[in-house]
Amino acid sequence: QENTDSLTYIMVSHAPDSDSWWNTIKNGIALGGKQMGVTVEYRNPPTGDLADMARIIEQAAASQPDGIITTLADFDVLAGPIRNAVDQGIDVIIINSGTAEQARDVGALMFVGQPEYDAGFAAGVRAKGDGVGSFVCVNHVISNTVVAERCRGFADGLGIELGDSMIDTGQDPAEIKNRVIAYLTANPETDAILTLGPTSADPTILAVQEMGIAGDIYFGTFDLGDEIVKGIKEGIIQWGIDQQPFLQAYLPVVILSNYDRYGVLPGNNINSGPGFVTADALEKVEKYAGEYR
Amino acid sequence: MTDTSTNDERVKEMSGLRRALIRPELGGIVGTIAVFTFFLLFAFDSGMFSPQGVLNWTTVSAQFMIIAVGACLLMIAGEFDLSVGSMIGFAGMMVAIFGVVLAWPMWLAILVTFAICIAFGALNGYIVVKTGLPSFIVTLATLFILRGFTIFIPQTVESKTIIGGIREAAEGDWLGALFGAKIGGPFFQWLGDNGWIGVFTRGNREGQPVVDGIPMLIVWAVVLVVIGHIVLTRTRFGNWIFAAGGDAQAARYAGVPVDRVKILMFMFTAFCATVFAVCQVMEFGSAGADRGILKEFEAIIAVVIGGALLTGGYGSVIGAALGALIFGVVQQGLFFANVESSLFRVFLGVILLLAVILNTYIRRLITGER
Amino acid sequence: MTDTSTNDERVKEMSGLRRALIRPELGGIVGTIAVFTFFLLFAFDSGMFSPQGVLNWTTVSAQFMIIAVGACLLMIAGEFDLSVGSMIGFAGMMVAIFGVVLAWPMWLAILVTFAICIAFGALNGYIVVKTGLPSFIVTLATLFILRGFTIFIPQTVESKTIIGGIREAAEGDWLGALFGAKIGGPFFQWLGDNGWIGVFTRGNREGQPVVDGIPMLIVWAVVLVVIGHIVLTRTRFGNWIFAAGGDAQAARYAGVPVDRVKILMFMFTAFCATVFAVCQVMEFGSAGADRGILKEFEAIIAVVIGGALLTGGYGSVIGAALGALIFGVVQQGLFFANVESSLFRVFLGVILLLAVILNTYIRRLITGER
Amino acid sequence: MQPIIQMTDIQKHFGSVIALAGVTIDFFPGECHCLLGDNGAGKSTFIKTMSGVHKPTHGEIKFEGKPMHFEDPRDSIAAGIATVYQDLAMIPLMSVSRNFFMGNEPIKKIAGIPFFDHDHANEVTMREMRAMGINLRGPDQAVGTLSGGERQTVAIARAVHFGAKVLILDEPTSALGVRQTANVLATVDKVRKQGISVVFITHNVRHAMAVGDRFTVLNRGKTFGTAKKGEITPEELQDMMAGGQELAVLEGSLGGTV
Amino acid sequence: MQPIIQMTDIQKHFGSVIALAGVTIDFFPGECHCLLGDNGAGKSTFIKTMSGVHKPTHGEIKFEGKPMHFEDPRDSIAAGIATVYQDLAMIPLMSVSRNFFMGNEPIKKIAGIPFFDHDHANEVTMREMRAMGINLRGPDQAVGTLSGGERQTVAIARAVHFGAKVLILDEPTSALGVRQTANVLATVDKVRKQGISVVFITHNVRHAMAVGDRFTVLNRGKTFGTAKKGEITPEELQDMMAGGQELAVLEGSLGGTV
Numbered sequence A: 001q002e003n004t005d006s007l008t009y010i011m012v013s014h015a016p017d018s019d020s021w022w023n024t025i026k027n028g029i030a031l032g033g034k035q036m037g038v039t040v041e042y043r044n045p046p047t048g049d050l051a052d053m054a055r056i057i058e059q060a061a062a063s064q065p066d067g068i069i070t071t072l073a074d075f076d077v078l079a080g081p082i083r084n085a086v087d088q089g090i091d092v093i094i095i096n097s098g099t100a101e102q103a104r105d106v107g108a109l110m111f112v113g114q115p116e117y118d119a120g121f122a123a124g125v126r127a128k129g130d131g132v133g134s135f136v137c138v139n140h141v142i143s144n145t146v147v148a149e150r151c152r153g154f155a156d157g158l159g160i161e162l163g164d165s166m167i168d169t170g171q172d173p174a175e176i177k178n179r180v181i182a183y184l185t186a187n188p189e190t191d192a193i194l195t196l197g198p199t200s201a202d203p204t205i206l207a208v209q210e211m212g213i214a215g216d217i218y219f220g221t222f223d224l225g226d227e228i229v230k231g232i233k234e235g236i237i238q239w240g241i242d243q244q245p246f247l248q249a250y251l252p253v254v255i256l257s258n259y260d261r262y263g264v265l266p267g268n269n270i271n272s273g274p275g276f277v278t279a280d281a282l283e284k285v286e287k288y289a290g291e292y293r
Numbered sequence B, C: 001m002t003d004t005s006t007n008d009e010r011v012k013e014m015s016g017l018r019r020a021l022i023r024p025e026l027g028g029i030v031g032t033i034a035v036f037t038f039f040l041l042f043a044f045d046s047g048m049f050s051p052q053g054v055l056n057w058t059t060v061s062a063q064f065m066i067i068a069v070g071a072c073l074l075m076i077a078g079e080f081d082l083s084v085g086s087m088i089g090f091a092g093m094m095v096a097i098f099g100v101v102l103a104w105p106m107w108l109a110i111l112v113t114f115a116i117c118i119a120f121g122a123l124n125g126y127i128v129v130k131t132g133l134p135s136f137i138v139t140l141a142t143l144f145i146l147r148g149f150t151i152f153i154p155q156t157v158e159s160k161t162i163i164g165g166i167r168e169a170a171e172g173d174w175l176g177a178l179f180g181a182k183i184g185g186p187f188f189q190w191l192g193d194n195g196w197i198g199v200f201t202r203g204n205r206e207g208q209p210v211v212d213g214i215p216m217l218i219v220w221a222v223v224l225v226v227i228g229h230i231v232l233t234r235t236r237f238g239n240w241i242f243a244a245g246g247d248a249q250a251a252r253y254a255g256v257p258v259d260r261v262k263i264l265m266f267m268f269t270a271f272c273a274t275v276f277a278v279c280q281v282m283e284f285g286s287a288g289a290d291r292g293i294l295k296e297f298e299a300i301i302a303v304v305i306g307g308a309l310l311t312g313g314y315g316s317v318i319g320a321a322l323g324a325l326i327f328g329v330v331q332q333g334l335f336f337a338n339v340e341s342s343l344f345r346v347f348l349g350v351i352l353l354l355a356v357i358l359n360t361y362i363r364r365l366i367t368g369e370r
Numbered sequence D, E: 001m002q003p004i005i006q007m008t009d010i011q012k013h014f015g016s017v018i019a020l021a022g023v024t025i026d027f028f029p030g031e032c033h034c035l036l037g038d039n040g041a042g043k044s045t046f047i048k049t050m051s052g053v054h055k056p057t058h059g060e061i062k063f064e065g066k067p068m069h070f071e072d073p074r075d076s077i078a079a080g081i082a083t084v085y086q087d088l089a090m091i092p093l094m095s096v097s098r099n100f101f102m103g104n105e106p107i108k109k110i111a112g113i114p115f116f117d118h119d120h121a122n123e124v125t126m127r128e129m130r131a132m133g134i135n136l137r138g139p140d141q142a143v144g145t146l147s148g149g150e151r152q153t154v155a156i157a158r159a160v161h162f163g164a165k166v167l168i169l170d171e172p173t174s175a176l177g178v179r180q181t182a183n184v185l186a187t188v189d190k191v192r193k194q195g196i197s198v199v200f201i202t203h204n205v206r207h208a209m210a211v212g213d214r215f216t217v218l219n220r221g222k223t224f225g226t227a228k229k230g231e232i233t234p235e236e237l238q239d240m241m242a243g244g245q246e247l248a249v250l251e252g253s254l255g256g257t258v
């Protein structure tokens, strides 16, 4: 083996700078890097433009790291640059979005994560089981093509048309809150709310509280955060889909380090989610929400 | 001299009504009427005009108003500020860092945040005034710099980009209440008890009125609009604002302290952004690195819909407030009216265009611009 | 008359070197040198200057250049276009809708897209010119409208905000190749075979060089810069562009068809945005609603770093190209140098400020502006 | 002799302002026609309808006997009318020679492509400016660095250079020094003798008397009267210009005319 | 009598341009001092150093015997110097009365808070403008709708109204009609008699002779000469203004002076 003391891994995400969910990922790779004694770097397209992300992957490959950890937010856009990296001898692990098949297709070692559409679909099936027939999807990043897949999956899981039940709320909490209120006032027959992350979930919790329907309306959300955990505890939110971003970041660093050092590799893809977090067993979640959860 | 009367055969007559109507706010007034007529016709039974619905779009409009007042005065003074949105995110984050992470008393956290943000506003103004660079560029740089810090600081100190627990930290704080409380609670309870407004019939707030008070946010908006309007139209300083924006060189020649006026307006804009941010963190209890994105454009749009001239020297605070109202009502109304939400942007663009065309026409009537 | 010589005792002497240096591009040249020096010192062994690394930042810079050329000429003509980013998203989406969803032949899809986008550019220009509104407002409206459609259309027809399969649809299409192909393949193969550049070590492209050609994107950038520079400095139309931006009224009095010039520049900007978009979808194979967000600012920043005056009438295409190069190198270089990514914006803001201050100083030297 | 331009009953309204209430004047080749009148009388507005900046609200313009509709200053320039506007028409950030040839750029074909002939432009600019008594530091000096008078001289030199048939000067000497004024008046004289029709607006009775062949006084948007050279004394002309209103009484040496 | 302003060896450089190469002039109360000179001689630059727009590169300014450093036009206004600049100082979009009182807004206290006294401002504006021979449609008319001459009159009326000790007029009559010019000259005369020091810049020899007590001619940034009224003929003055260079020869009735 060549020198395996100073290994460098680069993580490339598709999230814009300020997206709070990815913070957990950053923390995860940082911890992984520290524990394994390797250098880890985090890069992302500042505006969340996937085409810019492709350039960053090319850039990462040019700097010849030992491995690249990246999402497969859009197969068309990212497959080329990822394949080029793989063919140069750089190990790649796909995390978060994309599917196991796509990961294999681009030549990645493995896939760690939760395909967005599938997660949405699973949530939809679950909600259908709970008797939900209609929903509103609160999308705070309408232009983000990855996140919207969750709503589409959810609708398909419920077996209904997405139609105009996905609302574009923008990122301002007051606007999100008031738009949700407006929508629910105008469509009182809505059974369920699906939020796509803490940014939209937090104001939505306030919205349902203010409308006095907290606990009455079926409320599910993706990803975790302080307020979401509190909401689950208080019974406002039925479940949060935790795809455990920490694992998506931490595990690849560990796997790549061990692969480079000792040549060992798990035989299968790892599904970090969807894990449904409900009111049971919330303690740890509560403590680390937003940081490692 | 024969023509000492103000009657002039070279001027066609203009009716008194027409003369009374032609004022900077006219575009805003017409727009407001149009917008309300539209929604009264098409979304009347959607709950938009129930007490709760009214509070809903009033709150959103009040938010816009707070930043629009600052943007309006600054725009009249001939500059504008693209860093408003970043400033909102930054201010909220500072409150959270001081108040939650460092656990300072909330009033201190808020005061220090105001001081820092106003200092940033002054810096913006100072750079613009001293270098003569367009404020577009200078504040674009500030936009990036502040947003960068807003992401970097919490990540470094807390390894999170959302910091919560502000509501708890502000519990019982007098200054916090000035931004986060609701007023008139007993009055609304009384209204509810008498059945004049709806009460919750189920859930955790059964028996309480659906509207339980007016948020301080709205109070702030009204106060800022009133003060802004009076300062602009009725004081010496207001005249300086117009002068600084109309032609800085000419104003300087006439003895107006243009630099001071501009810097003060940048500081006032920062003040408004901070008010916005503090109200927001008090209401939502958390500060996030993504707060306030694109708010600078929304402020500018409200101001322009309200009839101000982008190049300075002309405009009205009342107009800007009406612009904010129109913007808020349209935005919320489209949700009440169940319009496909991705078309919201299309509507916004179209309304913006129509509003500025109307305003330009009105302004030409008033100023006889060539 | 005694003073027929051009020697004038009222003018201090200026050295020939200084005179030769003082040109609109100087800021860009100095910046480029500074940036390269910096990265050569601090990121030399990071792979930034390997063939692959060079291609990486060259491609990014070329992207910026394509939109910067349009933005530069438009800015010199006195207007600017905030809808560039939305136009990029929209154009890409149109190619996908026509070429994939409607399955038209790719050349037709591309040509129709160009026609639509240039028509939108012309509409922007027409509204600005006819109403006399500031282009900031008009194109801000277009920004929202186009982005709204870019989200709405694919969601309506495909219930997705991303449409793929463009590369497959463009297979063998002559016009598609003009945007998506790479040139110089055999040359790079030869370089690779001789070991001068790295080759792939595994996979189905084993033995091929890691850099297998120069993307058409770069060719487009170079061609647009050269044409833009020649038109601006060496033709009658170029003089009209300067005149229209310097003082539209004066230019009109002197017989310059100002309206035509401005509308054409808006169309050219739309053309550049479309070139950008088509290159992008051809390379990546999919169009998404998130494409091009905030690109308008990046274009404006590149142009301003390159020495153009935001208010029009002054600037240089070469400068804008250097601005784009600086922007691209800094952006990618910071990744190579492994700078904390949230600080990227802080750097960007600081560089922007420094660049404009330098440029203002240079401009004052040149024009003797007061 | 046929008039080169006939303006008949020209009216121009701006919104509620009536700037011209019906003005009729003919202009002849080789003649310097002075337009005089109080501030706000409508002189600038009148010549702007002649040069295509404004479209008249009512009235007819005949150029060389044919009715003309100038949509744009371009059209009037193409017809051979050159104008020096009161609010000049210079681009401060552009060089003198680019300004000089703005809208009339000289072309040099290279490989069939028309390029701007900078050498020719620079040479002509330097020459023409020297003829007006201004020595430029160089043709690539930005107009913004010139003094007000120098700038006005550029505008005049440009108009004279391109004025094929009609030359309109709106208060060209207002900001000029004595020497420059003398040059401009001499230039007007020379141009007129070449058979060009000159329209000259001024508030200075003495300048008008020096070069004018005919004098038309406007007052409050209407023609107040026309006179030929020699038929009127400076004092009478000055009285007309003041619109018949008495002048403030001055001590000092202002013998009659201001 | 003590001079109110003493300017000693004033130099002003703009980058590589030397606009003033050392000018020394004293100004006395109750005297109208005319500054004359060719275009670009430095007249405007000189008075701008007096009114605090430019800081002199070198030289000393004494106001009422004490050295003064005007950092800003505000300082000079506070000291009692009012200036009408050549490139006016009007805000087109603002009303006439707001422009008139710009920087000197009248205050009316209501409940201790100082408010802008609009009624007073409107009344004074209408009165002062009428005194200059301009009848406004109303005090809230925007300045942008006035003709160039009307605008210049507003600037002059404003300066006269606020000019406590020194009144500087930079080519105030350049765009004015005969009647307005007569009014301005009469006003200068009246102001001077009140003991105010007037600095009057013009290119018109006759206007200078009409109101001036002393004449200083600048040439290429230097003092070319000074003369008292009565010691110099208009022809001699004109020769000095042209900087000693010969004038173009004119036919017509321009008897000697332009």
Ligand SMILES: Nc1ncnc2c1ncn2[C@@H]1O[C@H](COP(=O)(O)OP(=O)(O)OP(=O)(O)O)[C@@H](O)[C@H]1O
Residues within 6 Å of the ligand: B368, B369, B370, D014, D017, D018, D019, D037, D038, D039, D040, D041, D042, D043, D044, D045, D046, D086, E145, E146, E147, E148, E149, E150, E175, E176, E177
């Ligand atoms: N674009 C316009 N809009 C409104 N009013 C106008 C416009 N142009 C001119 N006016 C008005 O028309 C009248 C005539 O103006 P004009 O400029 O023609 O006067 P003038 O004779 O050239 O005066 P001066 O000697 O001061 O230059 C004035 O009252 C002026 O205010």
Ligand SMILES: Nc1ncnc2c1ncn2[C@@H]1O[C@H](COP(=O)(O)OP(=O)(O)OP(=O)(O)O)[C@@H](O)[C@H]1O
Residues within 6 Å of the ligand: C368, C369, C370, D145, D146, D147, D148, D149, D150, D175, D176, D177, E014, E017, E018, E019, E037, E038, E039, E040, E041, E042, E043, E044, E045, E046, E086
């Ligand atoms: N801000 C400046 N920057 C550079 N040069 C300047 C500046 N201001 C004036 N100048 C130059 O200084 C010289 C004197 O200008 P100034 O305006 O004082 O002349 P003037 O005597 O007022 O002329 P005019 O009679 O044409 O008004 C001119 O050559 C002018 O180009």
Ligand SMILES: [Mg+2]
Residues within 6 Å of the ligand: D043, D044, D045, D086, D170, E148
């Ligand atoms: Mg005029």
Ligand SMILES: [Mg+2]
Residues within 6 Å of the ligand: D148, E043, E044, E045, E086, E170
């Ligand atoms: Mg001057």
